Amino acid sequence: MTFQTIGKSLRRKEGFLKVTGHSVYADDLRLENCLYGKTIRSTVPHAKIKEIRFKDGIPWDEFTIVLPSDIPGLNAVTLIDAEQPFLAEREIRHVAEPVALIAHRDKHLVEKARHFVHVDVEELPAVLTMEEALERNNVFKSYLVQNGDPSEKWNEADVIVEETYRTGAQEHLYIEPQAMIANTIPGESVTVWGSMQCPYYVQKALAPLFDLSHENVRVVQTETGGGFGGKEEYPNMIAGHAALLSWKAGRPVKMIYDRREDMWATTKRHPSKIRVKAAFKRDGTLVALDIDILLDGGAYPTLSAVVLSRATLHAWGPYKCGHTRVRSRVVMTNSVPYGAFRGFGAPQAIFAIEMHMNRAALELGIDPVEIRRKNFLHQGDQMPTGQVIREKIDLEMMMDRALELSGYHRKRADFEQFNAQSRPHRKGIGLSVFFHGSGFTGSGELRLASELSMALTGQGGVEVFAANVEYGQGTNTVLTQIAAEACRIDPDLVMIHQPDTSAVPNSGPTVASRTTMVVGKLVERAALELRKRLKEPTDFEASARQYLAEHGELRITVQYEPSSDLHWDDEKYRGEAYAGYAWSCDVAEVEVDAVEYMARVTNFVSVVECGRVINPLLAAGQIEGGIAQGIGFALYENVVLEQGAMKNNQFTNYIIPTTADTPDIHVNFVEFPHSNPGPYQAKGIGEMPIDGPAPAIGSAVAHALGGRFINELPLLPERIMDVVESL
Incomplete structure (x- = not known):
């Protein structure tokens, strides 16, 4: 299929105004x-x-x-x-x-x-730890997802691996404050x-x-x-x-x-404590999985229930296991409330399961690649929620592409030989494979019932009326490309109305990797309906101007329509959790300084499957930005709490990656056969790139340290020092 704008790297819709200083931010208003x-x-x-x-x-x-x-x-x-x-x-x-x-x-x-x-x-007495909050039963929300009983399989296992993983809070550090x-x-x-x-x-x-x-x-x-x-x-x-x-x-x-x-x-990423117990056959087959998730919600619930939900529904990773149980809880402490952060609970859960798979591979004496290959989901398999994988996914192909692009097998052997020479610097390579659901969980999109409008303009183009905002991620450009493609007009003829509740319908929040897949689909439907009203013109511009001259305004409003084969039970927490999933494999290379106890990432490869890519340049930018943020989560960003509030609340002592800390990042897109409900079969990618870097980096550091895993993020020098001094 040949496209006019889809798959093209159009320049940002708002780019000129931003680089020339004409964009109006809140503090510019007088x-x-x-x-x-x-x-x-x-x-x-x-x-x-x-x-x-x-x-x-x-x-x-x-x-x-x-x-x-x-x-x-x-x-x-x-x-x-x-x-x-x-x-x-x-x-x-x-x-x-x-x-x-x-x-x-x-x-x-x-x-x-x-x-x-x-x-x-x-x-009054304050509760400042998750453990004390749990002892007091200060629970905001809990979930249980189960298929089969893992306890029935412990005796059948050749190896049982049980570990606890912790992640700290993370500050957003958006460039413009509230x-x-x-x-x-x-x-x-x-x-x-x-x-x-x-x-x-x-x-x-x-x-x-x-x-x-x-x-x-x-x-x-x-x-x-x-x-x-x-x-x-x-x-x-x-x-x-x-x-x-x-x-x-x-x-x-x-x-x-x-x-x-x-x-x-303000809010931060939820700190987590996740226990994973997994049973394996000697050949690496996963036979049972028991996961317990604990999140710190802070003093008020905010969005903790939905953050916990996404952590729960990403906890088992891209693996098939007939006996899985995930129990999750988020507790109330007297900390500043935690809230939404890119990834929304998934980075914490994926760190735990992916680190655990790498640790299990070490204990079984097999390559981390092979333990994944043994257990990957395929079309027709079920997730623990009962959701059947309908897409023809090929995780082996995706992973093999990442391994090839990174030179994984050669470097793994070379690094082990290098490390055997007791040098002050040690090298490691690690990987992670993961998914991220696009859109709201379960029946969330149905409850939102998002609406979007599109109207003809006097220039012969269209104007899109949506509540979804541009905040650097490319919303306006992507929606423009979808509208231009469906109407078959030049993208310059597409206008995006500034989000304003007095002028635009409620198309839902700009969150949850939903804008391209869910709202973009509304744009496509509205555009196709306009074409239909204009009787499928060969020249949209001329027909639009003629219609306006003869009939006046033409404005179409469309509403979200769920797929007939998506069913979700909020009570039992079973069914199709997400209408579409994006998939990815990350490979990270690290160097660990055994004198200064510092780890740095020296190369990073990310292979991504997100359906059809609307704008490759913007999509690659999203992946690269998420990886840089994930590197900070893994190595540098340590929120120091004093009485439950951030003590190191300034740039001088809250460390984020700079250009000097960010390695070459190689992004490669692959496509599985299209079968998702997005516009032109596109899926969301805004959150996914932050999910995989931490476990890939953590596993690479463990490889550099001779198989000694550090289960807590960030991987600070003092944590690395404890391991290095034991070598």
Whole structure:
């Protein structure tokens, strides 16, 4: 099949405006008589609030001050639940919890003033570890997925491997901090502009806060400088704060976090503790798998239930096993709440299962490649949820391509010979194979019932109306290419309306690797329906202009339609968890300095199957960026917690990979026979590339260290030192 735009590396739709400095971010907006807002936060992890005192030295009569008693509606952030308050009223549950808001026309004075607000408290005992929370049964959510009983197979196994794996928190470090501007008409309406991934999430949170109808709350996404999940649910909080100050002041209010506040107070990746027990035959056949997942949710649930869900549903990896049990729990501690982060629970679970397969291969005395080849899923096999693999997947081919491109077998032998010479530097190579489900889990997309509109324009093109946002990942370009292909017009004739709840329908959040596969399919359907209304023209532009001249506006709205062969039982947690899966194999090479105890990645190969690639350059960029972020997760990014909050909340002591730390990354796309529901059989890839680097790197470090595995991320020098000194 020949395509006009699909498969072509078109330039970014918004690229020119960004590189010329014309893109408008939240802090670029200037509203007349605007005040600057600040949040007063707790400095203790658990306490009763006795009094909030505003000390002398500040002209408080010039300030707008908001306390919980000033909230006109529901003092709760409406998300999955409504448990987290916008402002703590009686009880503080974590450090950095908001307790009051202040605003002034002088942003320097408002920064000074926050140091003159004192919160008198009666401190209470705090729970700061997952283990203590579990002992107290502080469980937010739990799941159980099981097919067969693993305990029936332990006696039949030749080898049983049992280990526990830990991962720490990870900071998003989007380049633009949290930012929001609010302008309200007290008693009537609220409008906010800001940096976000999900405009309709913000609307859902603000309507009950002000006791308004959704129609009276307008949310507009400004240009957004990165998100990685950190701007999925947290913008609800800062938008609420800015709007509350505006509501009381009767003036616009701007709130822009500085980097320290952003890193200290906002959500992170959930820390995890995962126990894996697996039974194998001597030839490497996996016969039983028992996995226990524990996540730290922090002080409030936020999105922990769905993060736990995805961790649970990715825990068994791309392997067939007739006796699998996955039990998972996320617990409440008095830490700053954890939330959405690229991968959404999958990186933690995939680290555990892939490290475990490599460890099992070592104990069985077989190559890590062969233990995977022995157990890969194939078309017709069932996952533990009962989902049958309908795609004609070929994981062996995908893995072999990665092995060939990386020179895996030759380098593995060469590195072992090199390491035998007791040099101060040691080399290793490791791999991981994994999948990532596209879209919301199970019936999630059905409940969302996403809608998207498309209209003819006077230029003879189309305009797409969707709530999905561009924040650096290429949404606008990919949706443009899909619309242009379906309409058979030049991409320059496709416009993407800025996400604005007063103008675009709710096409769902920009999360969960769903934009290309789910929303892109809506774009394709809307475009094909427009063509149908125009009677399948050979010249779309001319027909569109003629239709507008004769009939006026033509706007089509389409709604998500689930495939008839997808069924999911939320009660039993069984069925088709995802409509489509992307698959990948990563191979990492590392060098370990046995003197400085530092590991660095020297080469990285990633082979990816994500259906038909809409824009190869953008797709490769997504993979490369995810790998760089995964390298940080594996080696460098250590969130140091003090009383449950991030202590090293600045760039100088929270280390992320720089260009010098990022190796050559080789991305190669392969395609399985197409059988997924995406537009032109495309799948999502936004999250998948962060899933595989950590176990590939961890296994490469273990190879360099003579088969000594480190089960905790990040692989810090002190953890490597403990192993090196035992050699």
